[in-house]
Amino acid sequence: MGSFFKQIYRYTHPRSYRHNENLWPYMKIGRARSGEITKLEYRGQYVPIADLSSLKGKFSGPVMLTATGPSVKEIDFTQPPLPIPAFGVNGAWSLSQFFEFSFYVIVDMGFFDKKPEIVANIIAARNLTLFTTAHGIARIVDRFGLKNIQCTLALIEDAACRIYQPALKPHELKGFYVVKESSAEFAPDRADIGFSTDIRQGIFDAGTVIYWALQISLYLGFTELFIAGLDMNNFDKPRFYESQSDMQPTNLKGIFTNLVLPAFQHASLLLKDKKIRVVNLSVNSAIPDYIFEKVSYNDAFFKKN
Structure with a gap:
């Protein structure tokens, strides 16, 4: 039946x-004037989702973003910093033994398919807000059932392909959003590299989920972003939660120079302009320190002045 409707x-x-x-015809949506999806029905069931407008600027201070590069293994998280909200992505969930995650983002549909055991733990966390797309919510409901979702679902959209709206090609992004007078800010020389200051209107992709997390963190109101595991090198090595035998492929090496690096540089300039500090706890990261300052975990949280 699915292929018939397709x-x-x-x-x-x-x-x-x-x-x-x-998604068609299984998913029905309603939008607010500010652009975000506020009502969601899937396969005849009402799916509760967070009110994104109520989250705008709700938080402040520092947040710990946990990426998944191999360098995470080098950090001794048994010495936790002062209480600080934790924001995880993809397989960073194993760090929940050290942090109580308040926020999470998964936008890779392959992750839902290949790591269901991790997803099951994430959606069972009552005090956690999971940011994901409509396709991610559909996968969660299909695999686990609505009754097993204990976390709060926050529906976000890729600015290039919003639900039931035409997709935009990379070179079309700037022209479309500038005409709309949206909250998107683009790199001066790149029509395909944007950064959203209002996630209700969509989030820009740069090939890595951490780029999504930066835009969400800004929208939530955080002013100091500490990032663990932002290595962007050693692509032949397993992510910190993987082993060599269950390592999933990545295309980051192929897009790092032409997309990932200039996108982070654009984000850096924008965040600095907004007085938001970003600290890369991966001191050997391929992201240069002129983009995000590099400070070790111990120096960031335990070095005495």
Whole structure:
């Protein structure tokens, strides 16, 4: 039946709407004037989602962003810093033995499919807000059932392919959002590299989930962002939560120079302008310190002045 509806959708919609084909006609949405999805129904069930407007600027101070580079293994988290909200991505959940995650973001659909045991633990956390896309919510409901979702779901969208709206090609992004007078800010020489200061209007992708987490953290109101595991090198090594035998592939090496690095440089300038400090706890990261300052975990939290 799913393939039947997919064929109908393809025949009745332009190719630019193809990213919606797995959701139609199972998902129904309602939007607020500010752009975000506020009502969600999937397979005839109402799915509760967070009110993104109520989260805008709600928090302040520092937050710990936990990426998944191998360098995380070099940090002694048994010495936790002072209480600080933790924001995880993908497989960083194993660090929950050291941090109580308040926020999480997963936008890689392959992660939902390949790491269901991790996803099951994340959605069972009552005090956690999981930011994910409509496709991610559909995967969660299909695999685990609505009754097993204990966390708060916050629905976010890729600015290039919002639900039931035509997809935008990379070179079309700046022209579209500038005309809309949106909260998006673009790199001066790149129409395809944007950064959203209002996630209700969509979030810009740069090939890595941490780029999404930066935009979300800014929207939430945090002013000091500590990032563990932002290595962006050693792509042939397992992520800190993987072993060599279960290592999942990554395309980051191929897009690092032309997309990831200039995107982080753009984010750095924007965040500095907004007086937001970003600290990369991976001292051997391929992200230069002129983009994000590099400080070891011990020096960042335990060095005495």
